[in-house]
Amino acid sequence: MSPAPQAPGVERRRQLRLQRRQERLRNFWRLVVFSAAAAGLGYGLLRQGWTLSSPSQVDVSGSERVSREQAIAAAELRFPMPLLTLDPRLLRAELLDALPVEQVTVQRLILPPRLRIELVDRQVVARAERRTAKGNEQGYVDRLGNWISSSQQAMGSSGSQPETAVLVQGWQARFKPTIVKLISRRNDLGSPLRTIRFEPDGTIWLTTGSLGEVKLGGADGDLARRLDVLRYLSGELPKRVQGQGVRSIDLSDPDQPELGLPAPAVGSGNPKQAGNGVD
Structure with missing residues (x-):
């Protein structure tokens, strides 16, 4: 007994399913071939071309x-x-x-x-010293306040050292913004800047050509104002205290600068002279 003939729609659906399976199989092998070729090309470029x-x-x-x-x-x-x-x-x-x-x-x-x-x-703007576990280290600072070791500075310079009159003592990374501010005003202080010294607690001392040692205090919001007062005193103070041997100036309070004068001789009169204010 022969099987019953299938309806035309059933046979067509079977053929379509067969074609889709064959197409998926072809696509799979295309993907495998293309992936292998791309991997080989990439490996070749990585190892040989790039x-x-x-x-x-x-x-x-x-x-x-x-x-x-x-x-x-x-x-x-x-x-x-x-x-x-x-x-x-x-x-x-x-x-x-x-x-x-x-x-x-x-x-x-x-x-x-x-x-x-x-x-x-880097643009070197000052010589510098910093404290390390092995003792004081000599180096330089650039215009951004960064530390430059002596070996770095000597690189490509035939051993010559930059000419700079300013020395930064007690350099630490946390002082970089302050160093930038002070260096930027080194020619606007009324007197040549010689030394910038940072104490471990952050207190700043300057040494200038006409006023000697100047205590600026901490790097707070009054720093710019203290520098303005320093510029004024650089022009006025030397004439007023000439011959008195000023040892230092304290600008921690810019409204009441204090002079450090030598102690008077015994019996000379005014025992309070060592802390005179400046009007």
């Missing part, structure tokens, strides 16, 4: 003191190396820490493969 094979593929610009060789050594680059394995942010931090520069820009360029490093040199 590779820094020599120092000549590293472009260093913007600095008058740091050479390509010094930048490569500071970044600890080893050739050959895949370009895409370099982290620009990490490389930037390493260069800022190792080189006498205040700004670093790092770019990875694909075609042709190379590494571009742009540097901005």
